[in-house]
Amino acid sequence: MIRRTTWIVVGIFFGLVAVALLFQQNNISSKVDPTLTPDAEYLFDLEDNEISALAVENEEGNNIEIKLDEYGDWIFKDTDLRVVDTIALDSVLSQISTLRVLSKISPSPPDEDIGLDQPTYIIELDFTDGNQSTIYTGKTTPTESGYYVGTDQNEILVVNKSGIDAIGDLILNPPIAEKVIQSPIP
Numbered sequence: 001m002i003r004r005t006t007w008i009v010v011g012i013f014f015g016l017v018a019v020a021l022l023f024q025q026n027n028i029s030s031k032v033d034p035t036l037t038p039d040a041e042y043l044f045d046l047e048d049n050e051i052s053a054l055a056v057e058n059e060e061g062n063n064i065e066i067k068l069d070e071y072g073d074w075i076f077k078d079t080d081l082r083v084v085d086t087i088a089l090d091s092v093l094s095q096i097s098t099l100r101v102l103s104k105i106s107p108s109p110p111d112e113d114i115g116l117d118q119p120t121y122i123i124e125l126d127f128t129d130g131n132q133s134t135i136y137t138g139k140t141t142p143t144e145s146g147y148y149v150g151t152d153q154n155e156i157l158v159v160n161k162s163g164i165d166a167i168g169d170l171i172l173n174p175p176i177a178e179k180v181i182q183s184p185i186p
Contacts, residue, residue, distance in 0.1 A: 006032040021044030043149070044125070044133065051093055053077075053126035054170075059118055062171050067126070076174075078087040088175035098127070099127055102146045105156040114148035114156070121168050135163055 042146040053067035059103075065077035066084060074084040078102040115138030124134045138148035 018126060041101040042097070042100055042150075043157070044097065046097045046127075048111075048129075049131075050128045050129045051096065051125055053124075054093075054096075055124040056167055056170050057122045058168065058171050059120055064170050064174055065111070066170075082174075083177040085177040087176040092166055092175070095163040100160045102158040102160060105148070105158065108156045110152075111138075116148065116150045116156075119150075120147070121164065123167055133150040137168075 002074045053065070054064065055115040057063035066089065067077055069075050074086055074089055075106055076082050076084060105114075116136055119136040119138060121137040122134065123137065124132065126132050134152045136150040138150065140147055140161060141158055144161065148163050149157045149159045149164075151157065
């Protein structure tokens, strides 16, 4: 004969199987649809375009201007014969191409409240398609994660701080290559 405790264990087992089947059936009908995260928005759309000239001026009036020459080499726009360190410049150009817009500010606060009345940097870009763009960099945001930026389309944006800092560093640390003098002895 089967003991009473055995029947209790068998009953509990069938009860758990029934609950599992009901739970599985309800779970199938209530699947959660995944939500897509929005794509990152960049300050400049450089998908089919490249930068052909770059000018940066800080609030003290110091500036640097670099452009592509007719051979596709980067040169300083001034008259001296300094050689551009293309590796350092490519790093900055990469930062420019990935300047993320963190938010759009609307309605626009007064320029003096966000530092656009006396911009920290004025950044002018020329593109290979002939277009130009100018951005004006104001104060850092209260969280210090970005800068307030005014565009030539009269938009006020918050852009990631590290990218703007890299562009501004061009003035203090211009990408000047060390001149290599070839030895006359082979």
